[in-house]
Amino acid sequence: MIELRNFVKNIKPYKPGKPIEEVIKELGLTGEIIKLASNENPLGASPLAIKAMSEKIDDSHLYPDDNCFYLKHRLSEKFGIPTANTIVGSGSVELIELIFKAYVNPGDEVIMSEPSFIMYKIACQIFGGERVAVPLVGHAHDIDAMAQKINSKTKIVILDNPINPTGTIVAKKKMDHFVDAVPPDVILVLDEAYHEYIEDATYPNGLDYLKKHSNIMVLHTFSKIYGLAGLRVGYGFGSEEIVGAMMKVRLPFNVNRIGQIAAGAALGDEDFVKHSRNNNEAGKEFLYNELRSLGLKYTPTFGNFILVDFKRDAKDIFEAAQRKGVITRTVYEYGLPTSLRITIGSPSQNKQLINTLQEFLR
Numbered sequence: 310m311i312e313l314r315n316f317v318k319n320i321k322p323y324k325p326g327k328p329i330e331e332v333i334k335e336l337g338l339t340g341e342i343i344k345l346a347s348n349e350n351p352l353g354a355s356p357l358a359i360k361a362m363s364e365k366i367d368d369s370h371l372y373p374d375d376n377c378f379y380l381k382h383r384l385s386e387k388f389g390i391p392t393a394n395t396i397v398g399s400g401s402v403e404l405i406e407l408i409f410k411a412y413v414n415p416g417d418e419v420i421m422s423e424p425s426f427i428m429y430k431i432a433c434q435i436f437g438g439e440r441v442a443v444p445l446v447g448h449a450h451d452i453d454a455m456a457q458k459i460n461s462k463t464k465i466v467i468l469d470n471p472i473n474p475t476g477t478i479v480a481k482k483k484m485d486h487f488v489d490a491v492p493p494d495v496i497l498v499l500d501e502a503y504h505e506y507i508e509d510a511t512y513p514n515g516l517d518y519l520k521k522h523s524n525i526m527v528l529h530t531f532s533k534i535y536g537l538a539g540l541r542v543g544y545g546f547g548s549e550e551i552v553g554a555m556m557k558v559r560l561p562f563n564v565n566r567i568g569q570i571a572a573g574a575a576l577g578d579e580d581f582v583k584h585s586r587n588n589n590e591a592g593k594e595f596l597y598n599e600l601r602s603l604g605l606k607y608t609p610t611f612g613n614f615i616l617v618d619f620k621r622d623a624k625d626i627f628e629a630a631q632r633k634g635v636i637t638r639t640v641y642e643y644g645l646p647t648s649l650r651i652t653i654g655s656p657s658q659n660k661q662l663i664n665t666l667q668e669f670l671r
Contacts, residue, residue: 316415316437321642332636343661345652346638348473348503348614350536352588352655354571355581358537361574362567373566380564383573384544388516396552397572399563401502401530401543404555406432408465408498408526411554413438417464422450424643426473426500438464448475448608448616452483456490466491467498470515471507474640474650476610481513488518488525496551498526503612505534505582506589512611516546523548531568533613534585535575540568589613592653599663603670616640618648626669633665 329342345351374380377397385392398404405428413419415437421429423442433440439462443455450468459466471478479487491497499515515527526547532538542564545552575581596615600607608616619626627639627649638650654662 316434320431320434322431329636332631341661342634342636343654343658344636345654345658345662346636346650347538348533348612348650348652349538350534350585350613351652351658352536352581352585354536355575355578357578357581358535358571358575362571365567365570369567371566373562373564373569375562377564377569380542380544380569380573383576387576388546390516390519390546393549394519394546394552395544396547396555396559397542397544397564397569398559399543399565400532400541401500401528401545402428403541403559403563404526404528404543404545405429405467405498405500406435407555407559408496408551409433409436409438410558411551412496413464416462418458418460418462420455420458420463420466422455422468422472424472424474424640424645425450425467426469427642429467429469445472445475447477448472449477450479452479452487456487459490459492459495463492463495465496465498467500469500469502470513471503471611473502473612474614474638474643474645474648475608475616476612476614477608478507478509478512478611480511482511484513488522491522491524493522493524496524496526497522498528500528502528502530503533504529506586506613507611508586509611519546519548523550526551531572531575534582535572535578536581536585537568537571537575540565540571542568542572544572588655589653592656592659595656595659596651596653596663599659603663603666605666605670614650614652616645616648616650618645620647623647623649626666629669630662630665633668635662635665637662 381392381395409432413436417438418441419433419438420441518525528545530543606618640650
């Protein structure tokens with residue numbers, strides 16, 4: 310047997326939600342199958358993105374723009390941040406990896422919540438970092454405890470806001486104090502994958518902190534509200550120093566050509582974003598009411614998913630729903646064995662979900 314790197318031995322690979330095709334094949338399902346497992350946009354992709362892709366699909370034989378020149382300029386126009394402070398990756402997951410790849414030496418400490426997005430833990434293991442896990446309090450970041458954990462060995466503090474899988478946020482007032490508490494030689498990563506879904510005035514805009522702090526990296530993605538998860542395009546904003554370091558360690562042509570074109574077009578699709586946000590808010594309220602009527606406990610969410618606690622091993626519910634053509638997500642790897650994380654779907658999908666749960670629970 311070929312010996313693995315020590316860091317690799319203990320890594321448990323990321324387990325994505327199963328694709329619809331795989332579930333159909335495994336269970337021999339017929340009829341409508343709905344996937345509420347991966348926080349994808351149930352309304353599909355931005356129409357402007359689809360149009361732009363269809364017009365350029367014949368150019369797929371050409372290599373992509375290695376520097377994402379046009380997409381970076383579109384991002385700069387939208388957010389008012391110079392292109393030198395912008396990086397684009399194969400999903401924001403790649404940008405997480407690049408931050409660790411550029412900065413984490415074996416033994417460096419990385420502070421994160423437990424649970425939070427599982428890729429933070431995996432990236433830390435890959436590069437030999439020492440993970441400092443701070444338990445959530447009430448399914449929310451305990452940022453006071455996180456601040457207390459910072460020491461001379463700390464290299465990165467990473468916050469998903471909202472948290473995946475609980476959907477809670479750090480409000481602006483608390484975030485203001487936390488950002489100031491992070492030393493300038495420690496990188497603070499703010500992962501805002503779901504920020505477009507949030508209009509609550511208490512939600513902090515991570516980009517506001519870039520003006521005063523050179524140690525912050527803000528991550529966004531086209532996978533969620535823009536509906537481009539299959540194209541793998543994410544982007545981040547930070548100081549020229551941090552962005553430059555990440556650019557040094559990325560692979561060339563890391564963002565595909567069609568993805569760049571689609572993402573640039575999607576940025577201008579405000580109608581689709583608004584429609585998606587409205588659908589999410591309406592779906593959230595519908596599911597809250599129905600879950601309460603079923604006697605189920607849920608965590609109020611700021612994302613496009615809801616964490617539902619069934620007070621029993623959730624695998625039974627997961628499997629029963631899947632046999633009925635409703636794919637949800639277990640969260641065992643997050644230490645939440647009695648819960649499912651369920652994406653907020655379209656009105657018909659949400660009704661199908663509730664009908665399935667009613668049939669099983671009653």
